Amino acid sequence: MRFPVASLLSCGKLHFRDLVIKGSESEQQWRDIISQYHGIRKVALLPDSEIVPPVFKACAHLQSVNQGVSLHADVLKQGFKSYTSTCNSIMNFYIKCGMMGSASILFDGMVNKDSVSWNSVIHGFLNNGDAEVGLDLFLQARVSGFKSNVASLVLVLQACWRLGVITEGLNIHSLVIRSGFAYDLSIQNALMSLYAKCEDLESAQRMFDEMSERDVISWSVLISAYGQVGEFLDALKLFQEMSMDTAIGLDGLAAIAILQACGGVGDLRRGMSVHGHLIHRGFDADLFVGNSLIDMYSKCLAVDSACLIFDQMPQKNNVSWNSMLSGLVHNEKYSEALALFDQMKKEGIAWDEVTLVSLLQACKKAGEAMWTKCIHSVIIRQLLDPNEMVLNSLLDAYSKFELMQLALRLFNSMKRRNLISWSTMITGYAHTGRPDEAIAFFRDMRLAQVKPNIVTMLSLLEACAASAELKLSKSAHAMIARNNLAKDLAVSTSLINAYAKCGDTKLSKRVFDKMPERNILTWNVMVGALGMNGHAREALALLNEMESSPVKPNGVTMLSVLSACSHGGLIQEGLSCFQRMMQDPMLQPNVEHYSCIVDMLGRAGDLQNAVKVIRSMPEGLEAGAAAWGALLSACKRHGDCELGREAASRVMEMEPMSPAGYLLTSNMYAGTGLRGDMAKMRALMRERGVRDGNGYSLLHVGQKAHRFVAWDACHPQCREIYCMVELLHGWMKLGVDIEEFIFWECDWDH
Incomplete structure (x- = not known):
């Protein structure tokens, strides 16, 4: 396009300025600005500082990088480098074209920088x-x-x-x-x-x-x-206030926040109302809104609606698939979750760590250990480098399946271990009945300078309770105090339980008395602690105190009280509590309470009334193995073989593979001199393949636990141990007070 010199001269800056004003109307007019500039340069006219900035603005709008760079060189030749406004225009061109390196070099070389220069470069990098x-x-x-x-x-x-x-x-x-x-x-x-x-x-x-x-x-x-x-309730309250302002319209961002709150509290009705509003406003086709709708319906347990949203989405991303997968797992649709994962693979959808965590949750909840191993093998085969979240989920799954060897191998292979990794291993060992390994892991965690949290301490206290480690329980208590975790209700409740399992109810009560608040679980644990340690009257007193508090007793509380009365020989008090339960519509006794009464009467030798309790249970309740087992134990203790035969028959019918019924019956026959019947019972056990677990004693010396099974000679110091046992037995026969030896710590080196 040619421009006569006379025409350009007559046009002047006014014509160029008019062209710039019109430039925002169409891309063609932006191109005309660049063409006008080239026309000016072709006739050897020098542009002024007001003409150059609009040209760079046009290059930025058209993303004409080559022309912009060429114009930059032209500007440098013409000596406009010292003009701050011109440099700002060039810098804005580079920023809008995403060339932050060139923009930064130009900014650093500017002789004079003004507020526009600083704001442009700051805005550019941040944007x-x-x-x-x-x-x-x-x-x-x-x-x-x-x-x-x-x-x-x-x-x-x-x-x-x-x-x-x-x-x-x-x-x-x-x-x-x-x-x-x-x-x-x-x-x-x-x-x-x-x-x-x-x-x-x-x-x-x-x-x-x-x-x-x-x-x-x-x-x-x-x-x-x-x-x-x-x-979430406060979020919904705000939404109600927002809805009252007619000038404020619901947008996609607000809708996502509201849907999240509806899912958080499980408010399906309100969630559906918001969904209808989104459809009316045309937001239902938005990808992010669609993903939020899937999440909301899944958390509100309306997974069919979530599936419908998912199927009707015009486009999906990884979040869509992961939200649907997580929703199916949350609603216990485990086979459907695995089918969806297969569909992901068929459609070539890339899966990530969120996908794997959801799958591992499905495997864990469905009780499929083999699926967990398969997912682990997929990670290994595809040479994936899973993050800590995936590895911790694998650790948790293996722990839930009691595959602690695999969990330990995975833990040792992890390049990075965080608090969750350590806590998962401690929890796994504690839950699988291996408290010593849990405690050892906790010590290793402290050596690794990893600070414990509430979950860690709960698992440690569970291990302390299982191993009856009073010294370690006190150490855990001190650590809880140092880390300011004593205010947590669950931690304090677990501490009460740990001290109770160690036999120290005074410390349990001290923790209980210092708690600023207590829930039903706290009261139940404290009542149970007193009962299991033989303080039946104190348990009854605590029940009376509880009835005067805001927290009222429930069935578990009464079961602990009845058990305390049973073991403490408080028959009348126990029967009185049972009568109170029968008169209270909120505390109607169940099978466990009746079984406890049978045990109470049986221990007192009142076998006939114990049988009457079993046979007079109300409609809808039927005596189970616990009630008949309690009666069988009482028959064995009091030598009533006739009633014991009936009780034994019921117990073995209900639990044919449990050794308890057979052993109680066998011991009952042995105690009454019926050796033939005892031999028959032992033979019946062998015939049915019922195995008897060996009883054992556990002794902690230093940091190591020593386990002793009856007649076991495997321990290297078994001779000294059995000699000491015989000595203690002899002292007991002579009436020597051996209380001082209860917590005696053996020096195994002497």
């Missing part, structure tokens, strides 16, 4: 995802005395919470106030987001309350903040 460089430039700008604009301040605040530099974000808040931007809506929303991401809901709420005007972003940020910390 292109390089938060660290953008924030560093912002700090340099503050030192240099340049003022930031609203757009840059908003992006800087976003960078602060993304990078986790909350202190710097708070400093910027004070800068905002000094700069006079404190009442700008976009700044206020950004500050509220900062506080929300820090989970400082008090400051976020205060900021929200002080806002003179609010838009949908303001409401969405605060609703999301409450949902983020699990305060």
